[in-house]
Amino acid sequence: MNEKDQYKxxxxxxQGTLDMLILQTLQWGPQHGYGIVQALRLQSGDVLQVETGSxxxxxxxxxxxxxxxxEWKQSExxxxxxxxxxxxxxxxxxxxxxxxxxxxxxxxxxxMYVKPEESES
Amino acid sequence: xxxxxxFGFQRRKRELQEEIDAHLQMAIADRVARGEAEETARQAAxxxxxxxxxxxxxxxxxxxxxxxxxxxxxVLYALRQLRKSPGFAITATAMLAVAICAxxxxxxxxxxxxxxxxxxxxDTDDLVSLQRGERxxxxxxxxxxxxxxxxxxxxxxFAGILAYHHDWITLTGGAxxxxxxxxxxxxxxxxxxxxxxxxxxFFLPEEESRPVPNVVLGxxxxxxxxxxxxxxxxxxxxxxxxxxxxxGVAPEGVVGAMPGIREDLWVTLDPLRTDVWxxxxxxxxxxxxxxxxxxxxxxxxxxxxxxxDTVMHNIVAAFPDDHLGDNRITLxxxxxxxxxxxxxxxxxxxxxxxxxxxxxxxxxxxxxxxxLVRFVSRRRELAIRQSLGANRIQLVRQMVLEGVVLSIVxxxxxxxxxxxTSKTFAWFFPANSNPLILNGSMDHKVVIGIAVSSLLAxxxxxxxxxxxxxxxxxxxxxxxxxASISGGSRNRKLLSGLVVAQIALSLPLLVCSGLFxxxxxxxxxxxxxxxxxxxxxxxxxxxxxxxxHDEEQVIRHKILDRVSALPGVKVASLTDWIPMTLGHxxxxxxxxxxxxxxxxxxxxxxxxxxxxxxxxxxxxxLEGREFTPDDDEKAPRVLIVDQxxxxxxxxxxxxxxxxxxxxxxxFTVVGVARNSTHIFVNESPEPIVYMSFFQVxxxxxxxxxTEGNPVDLAPAVENAIHEIDTRLPVFDVRPMRxxxxxxxxxxxxxxxxxxxxxxxxxxxxxxxxxxxxxxRTQMRTHEIGVRMALGAxxxxxxxxxxxQGLWLTGxxxxxxxxxxxxxxxxxxxxxxxxxANDPVTVVSVVMLLGAMSLLACYFPxxxxxxxxxxxxxxxx
Numbered sequence: 001m002n003e004k005d006q007y008k009x010x011x012x013x014x015q016g017t018l019d020m021l022i023l024q025t026l027q028w029g030p031q032h033g034y035g036i037v038q039a040l041r042l043q044s045g046d047v048l049q050v051e052t053g054s055x056x057x058x059x060x061x062x063x064x065x066x067x068x069x070x071e072w073k074q075s076e077x078x079x080x081x082x083x084x085x086x087x088x089x090x091x092x093x094x095x096x097x098x099x100x101x102x103x104x105x106x107x108x109x110x111x112m113y114v115k116p117e118e119s120e121s
Numbered sequence: 122x123x124x125x126x127x128f129g130f131q132r133r134k135r136e137l138q139e140e141i142d143a144h145l146q147m148a149i150a151d152r153v154a155r156g157e158a159e160e161t162a163r164q165a166a167x168x169x170x171x172x173x174x175x176x177x178x179x180x181x182x183x184x185x186x187x188x189x190x191x192x193x194x195x196v197l198y199a200l201r202q203l204r205k206s207p208g209f210a211i212t213a214t215a216m217l218a219v220a221i222c223a224x225x226x227x228x229x230x231x232x233x234x235x236x237x238x239x240x241x242x243x244d245t246d247d248l249v250s251l252q253r254g255e256r257x258x259x260x261x262x263x264x265x266x267x268x269x270x271x272x273x274x275x276x277x278x279f280a281g282i283l284a285y286h287h288d289w290i291t292l293t294g295g296a297x298x299x300x301x302x303x304x305x306x307x308x309x310x311x312x313x314x315x316x317x318x319x320x321x322x323f324f325l326p327e328e329e330s331r332p333v334p335n336v337v338l339g340x341x342x343x344x345x346x347x348x349x350x351x352x353x354x355x356x357x358x359x360x361x362x363x364x365x366x367x368x369g370v371a372p373e374g375v376v377g378a379m380p381g382i383r384e385d386l387w388v389t390l391d392p393l394r395t396d397v398w399x400x401x402x403x404x405x406x407x408x409x410x411x412x413x414x415x416x417x418x419x420x421x422x423x424x425x426x427x428x429x430d431t432v433m434h435n436i437v438a439a440f441p442d443d444h445l446g447d448n449r450i451t452l453x454x455x456x457x458x459x460x461x462x463x464x465x466x467x468x469x470x471x472x473x474x475x476x477x478x479x480x481x482x483x484x485x486x487x488x489x490x491x492x493l494v495r496f497v498s499r500r501r502e503l504a505i506r507q508s509l510g511a512n513r514i515q516l517v518r519q520m521v522l523e524g525v526v527l528s529i530v531x532x533x534x535x536x537x538x539x540x541x542t543s544k545t546f547a548w549f550f551p552a553n554s555n556p557l558i559l560n561g562s563m564d565h566k567v568v569i570g571i572a573v574s575s576l577l578a579x580x581x582x583x584x585x586x587x588x589x590x591x592x593x594x595x596x597x598x599x600x601x602x603x604a605s606i607s608g609g610s611r612n613r614k615l616l617s618g619l620v621v622a623q624i625a626l627s628l629p630l631l632v633c634s635g636l637f638x639x640x641x642x643x644x645x646x647x648x649x650x651x652x653x654x655x656x657x658x659x660x661x662x663x664x665x666x667x668x669x670h671d672e673e674q675v676i677r678h679k680i681l682d683r684v685s686a687l688p689g690v691k692v693a694s695l696t697d698w699i700p701m702t703l704g705h706x707x708x709x710x711x712x713x714x715x716x717x718x719x720x721x722x723x724x725x726x727x728x729x730x731x732x733x734x735x736x737x738x739x740x741x742x743l744e745g746r747e748f749t750p751d752d753d754e755k756a757p758r759v760l761i762v763d764q765x766x767x768x769x770x771x772x773x774x775x776x777x778x779x780x781x782x783x784x785x786x787x788f789t790v791v792g793v794a795r796n797s798t799h800i801f802v803n804e805s806p807e808p809i810v811y812m813s814f815f816q817v818x819x820x821x822x823x824x825x826x827t828e829g830n831p832v833d834l835a836p837a838v839e840n841a842i843h844e845i846d847t848r849l850p851v852f853d854v855r856p857m858r859x860x861x862x863x864x865x866x867x868x869x870x871x872x873x874x875x876x877x878x879x880x881x882x883x884x885x886x887x888x889x890x891x892x893x894x895x896x897r898t899q900m901r902t903h904e905i906g907v908r909m910a911l912g913a914x915x916x917x918x919x920x921x922x923x924x925q926g927l928w929l930t931g932x933x934x935x936x937x938x939x940x941x942x943x944x945x946x947x948x949x950x951x952x953x954x955x956x957a958n959d960p961v962t963v964v965s966v967v968m969l970l971g972a973m974s975l976l977a978c979y980f981p982x983x984x985x986x987x988x989x990x991x992x993x994x995x996x997x
Contacts, residue, residue: 033140034147052144053176056137060183077150081143082136 018050018058019067020097023090026068032081033059059084067093133184137177145170199523209495210527213488216885217531217578220484222538223878224477225571226561227470229543233562234381234466238455241375243315244415249422250458251282251412251429254447255722260459261707262286265407265443266330266390266400268436269307272412275432278425280417281313284410287377287384291666291850292346294359298850299346300662301385302556303360304377305396308389311337311371313415314378321354321369324389332394334365337387340373360386362667363393376558378413380455381462383556403436404443404709406784411460414452426452445711446723462559465867472948473871476630476878481574483626485581487885490619492524493586494896497612517587524583525576532575539563539571549870551862553702554660554853589615616893617929623889624933627882628970629941634879635962636945636952637872643954644865649701650797652739655691656857657831658699659838661821662850674754676845677814677821681731683841689828690838695731697820699857700799701864710810711782712770725766726799726807727783731814735761735794737826745777745792752813759813760788764796766808781810788812801864803953824857831856871951883973886933891977894926898981905985906993915986922985926978934967 025031025039033055040048062068067090073083086094145166152162170176203210239245251272253263264272264284273282287304304310308329311318323337336358338347347353357364365388377384391400399407416425429450437444453459457467496503503516543561550557589612661680663673677695685693698706710725717723732748735741743764752759760781767776767790779790788810796806812818823842827834835854842851853860898905905918913921942958949957 032143032147034144038151052141052170053172053179056140056176056180057183060180064183075147077147079143079146079150080139081147082140 017101018054019062020094020101021048021050022055022058022062022084023067023086023094023097026084026086026090027094030071030073030083030085032075032083034081036084062090065093066090130184134177134181137180141170141173141176195519195522196526198519199526202523203526206495209491213491213527213582214531214534216484216488217528217575217582218534218538219881220477220481221528221532221535221571221575221578222542223480223881224474224574225535225539225567226542226545227474227477227874228570229539229561229563229567230546231466231470231474232564232566233543233546233560235456235463235470236566237562238380238458238461238463239314239378241314241316241372242378245455247280247416247418248314248455249414249416249425249452250455250460251414252451252453252459253433254449254724256451256459261705261724262409262411262460264410264412265403266410267403267407268433269410269412271436272429272432273307275435276414276425276428278417278420278428279414281309282412282414283307283310283313283378284390284412285310285378286390286409286411287379287382289662291361291662292359293362293667294364295346298666298848300850300852301342302383304384304387305390305392306387310378310387313413315415316372316375318369319372320351321367323369324387328389330390330400332391333389334363334392335368335389336360336365336392337369337371338367339371339383339385339387340375342385343370360388365392379411379461380458381466381557381559383558385556402443402785403440404785406708408709413455422452422454426450446709446717446721462557468951469867469871472951473874473878475947476633476875479626479630480878480881481578482581483623483630483882483885485578486619486622486626487889488524488527488578488582489585490616490623490889490893492520492582493589493612493616493619494892496520496586496589517584520587521580521583524581524587525579528575528579528582531578532571535575536568536571539567543567549873550866551859552853552855553860553863554699555702555704585615585619613897616897620890620893620929621933621936623886624930624970624974625936625940627879627886628934628937628966629944630875630879630882631966631970632941632963633945633948634872634875635966636948636955636957636959637868637875639955639959639962640951640953641865641868641872644802644868647798647802647954649802649861650740650795651700653857653861655827655829655831656737657825657827657834657838657854658857658860659823659825659835659842659854660852661823661842662852663821664819666848666850673821674815676849677818679845680821680823680842683844684823684825684838687825687834687837687841689834690825691828692733692737692826694734694737694824695814695818696728696734696822696824697730697814697818698728699822699824699860700797701801701861703800703863705799708783713780713782713787715770726809727812728809729812729814729816729818731818734811734814734824737824738797740797741795743793743795744775745790747792748811748813750815753815756816758786758788758816759791761792761794761811762790763794763809763811765806766810767793769808783810783812784817798864868951868953883970886970887973887977890926890929890974891980893929894922894978895981895984897925898922898985902985902988902993905988906990906995909988909990910994918986919982922982923975923978926974926982930971930974930978934970938963938967 021040022036025036025043028039031039033052036059037050037052037055040050059068059070063070063084066087068084068086070082070084072080075081148166148169149159149162152165153159157165237245239248242248251263252260266284269282269284273279273284276282283306285304285306287302289300290303292299292301306324308324308326311323316323318337319340320343321337324335328335338353343349343353347358350356353367354369356367358367359365371387376382377387391397399409401407414425416422429452433448433450437448455463457463507513507516540563543563546559546561547557550559663676668676681693681695684690687693698704705726706728707724707726709723710727711723730748732750732752735747742761745761748759748761762770762776762781770776770781771779776790776793781788781790794811798804799807799809823838825831825834825838832855839851839854842849905921908921909915909918941963945957955962
């Protein structure tokens with residue numbers, strides 16, 4: 001497991017956030033693993049680099065929890081690939097993840113933007 | 122990965138490979154499309170993807186087997202740890218195996234008797250046994266046929282009610298006559314039990330009271346005597362020289378409806394028209410049937426009893442003269458039915474199981490102590506694992522798993538042991554005249570019991586110490602080289618607690634076993650009221666061999682004459698009952714001029730005895746006379762009563778000349794015999810009446826008082842009987858002392874097991890306290906060295922260590938005493954000649970345990986005292 005540490009030079013995603021991001025990406029339609037990496041990178045303006053070592057375990061975990069389904073299909077470039085599709089259960093999960101995320105952002109925000117004089121008193 | 126069980130594994134592995142390949146291909150294609158050279162694109166894509174094998178590995182962990190593989194790894198680790206300390210592993214496994222085996226053995230006995238009251242029957246939970254009149258520990262058959270039939274036909278709460286009566290019979294017609302236990306049964310007997318024949322059919326309703334000579338064979342009788350003849354149905358066999366037709370064979374394992382008793386074959390209630398009187402009367406000798414009912418679904422025992430009481434009330438109102446005394450009906454589930462063995466089992470075995478459970482707790486505490494000490498010595502390993510990232514739950518899981526692995530191995534050993542010990546139950550019952558089939562059974566319930574108790578024990582042994590040890594802060598453990606951290610006050614408290622628990626648990630075991638052992642001694646030393654040494658008894662199967670009544674009488678006289686004339690015989694007599702063999706005969710008796718109390722049972726024990734019976738057993742006749750040869754069938758019926766009967770029926774009056782009505786006949790009292798034991802030494806005295814053998818005797822038992830060892834005379838007595846008629850079946854020839862052992866067999870079971878359990882408890886408690894004191898003293902070597910260097914004398918050191926151990930012992934014994942005083946109340950019923958809180962027993966047990974603990978503490982104390990302070994201080 002220690003080899004995982006070599007992927008340190010990129011932004012580490014908060015636990016659970018990757019699931020949310022994958023589900024969000026799949027909202028736009030079925031996608032394969034490579035496509036998800038590309039989509040996340042593009043949409044985050046090259047900031048988020050999802051590791052394959054995190055992506056594939058996450059995809060398989062999501063499938064186990066029936067939040068996504070997968071099937072083998074031909075891509076536009078005639079490449080056979082495994083496409084993941086979000087399920088109804090997954091959409092529900094996405095909604096709840098999103099709610100949680102918003103609360104965290106808000107909570108962190110309210111900590112970070114406290115006025116200095118208040119925090120000193 | 123070999124732990125992964127799924128067949129789909131290879132396919133999923135291949136798919137993952139393809140998925141990753143596709144990923145790479147697409148990445149390369151994108152790069153090539155952006156203008157990179159093929160080879161550079163390939164390398165860049167691979168670099169970007171990272172370690173493919175690692176990605177595969179972490180992805181696979183998501184595949185459901187996720188918990189399985191780490192568990193496998195933990196089990197392997199646990200095994201490796203245990204192999205590193207074989208001493209601990211073997212000791213702990215052996216102790217746990219013995220404790221689990223103690224539980225499973227007793228449970229297998231319960232399983233074989235109380236939980237399987239009627240082998241082969243369907244849904245035995247719905248079956249209840251019916252009892253009429255006063256509740257009694259060893260009742261006689263309570264119903265007449267007519268009463269039974271009325272109950273069966275007029276109730277609203279039973280799906281069916283069966284009746285049976287069983288006795289010995291001789292199977293004739295073959296090469297050798299053979300004695301078998303035969304049951305007269307109601308036609309619905311097998312239906313109510315829910316048993317189907319393997320061959321032929323069972324009885325039809327219209328056959329019940331008509332004389333149809335049909336017989337159903339038991340499976341083993343069919344196998345042994347009739348060579349498993351597949352065409353046996355329709356053939357004629359001979360029972361007591363009467364031809365009867367085989368109509369069916371019962372399935373293997375079916376042995377009848379009375380728990381613990383084996384019936385070999387079954388006929389209807391009056392197959393030969395010899396029981397007409399019994400079939401048409403409601404009292405006297407016609408009360409001969411044991412009755413079992415199957416409750417309708419949804420009906421409770423209470424409702425059913427009420428229903429039957431109403432019916433019985435009407436019967437009593439219609440036939441008051443046949444139903445004097447108490448006629449209330451009580452119902453018992455079969456597991457504690459007073460008919461057969463389960464009444465005794467229910468009084469004994471659950472208590473023994475409770476003892477066994479205490480032993481298991483005790484053992485778990487002991488193994489937990491060992492485990493804790495082991496974990497403390499492994500604290501560095503644990504701390505290292507913790508600092509390498511193992512969280513506390515993982516550590517605890519790992520340690521609990523070690524306990525569970527131990528207990529699973531122990532459970533497996535116990536399983537093997539129990540398959541043997543379950544069969545030892547039969548050893549406790551001496552040869553006797555009943556067809557007893559008591560034994561333990563080893564089925565899935567026992568296996569489940571072993572699994573549950575071993576897992577519980579494993580959790581107890583592992584979880585407590587593990588939880589404690591996992592608390593140790595890693596940094597401190599790694600830093601500190603001093604032993605001071607080792608125990609830690611938390612661990613020390615837990616260790617002390619475990620020792621106190623062991624002593625507190627072993628003390629009640631010792632007290633109970635002490636009480637049982639003294640009960641056994643009291644029983645053996647008790648005077649039963651008759652002389653049983655130098656007495657030989659031999660049963661002669663006259664009544665079951667098919668002789669006419671007149672022939673029987675002639676043979677009986679001949680037997681008496683011939684046996685009396687044998688050299689070495691002091692007195693010979695005849696009887697049809699041997700006291701203290703669990704069996705007895707009972708019937709309703711109506712003493713003239715006696716008004717029974719409401720709900721008083723008028724049932725009395727009775728025995729038919731020939732002249733000189735009382736003389737041979739040394740039972741004094743206090744008033745009147747003994748029977749004489751003149752008290753025969755031509756003479757008026759006479760009776761000898763015991764003191765209890767005399768006092769109950771004619772208080773303050775002279776019983777001689779009083780009359781008693783039994784079986785519709787009037788008997789005159791001619792003598793009063795001193796009280797003697799009927800069934801158990803500790804029974805409450807019940808009235809018994811003795812009748813003259815040559816007037817109403819039924820079974821024939823020759824009773825001989827010998828000059829020397831009664832065993833030596835056995836062949837001569839048998840020969841003498843066979844000289845009269847070689848076809849006379851003679852059986853159960855044995856000294857009376859041997860037969861009467863039956864009366865104390867349950868006391869033997871209790872004291873043997875309680876004694877063994879207590880011994881285990883004592884050993885565990887003493888080794889437990891020794892281990893803990895030794896360990897703690899060793900941990901304090903440094904401190905003791907300092908103390909000695911500062912001037913403490915050796916005696917001071919000795920006192921220090923001893924006091925520490927004795928404190929624990931003291932607390933443990935105080936708790937144990939409270940526990941024991943609470944517990945002994947439950948065994949009070951089983952004791953004889955000793956109080957449940959007998960001070961002598963309690964004091965001796967406390968002294969024994971105290972002395973053993975003192976000894977256990979002395980050795981480590983002595984060792985500490987001998988230490989050289991200089992080396993002690995250096996030691997850390």
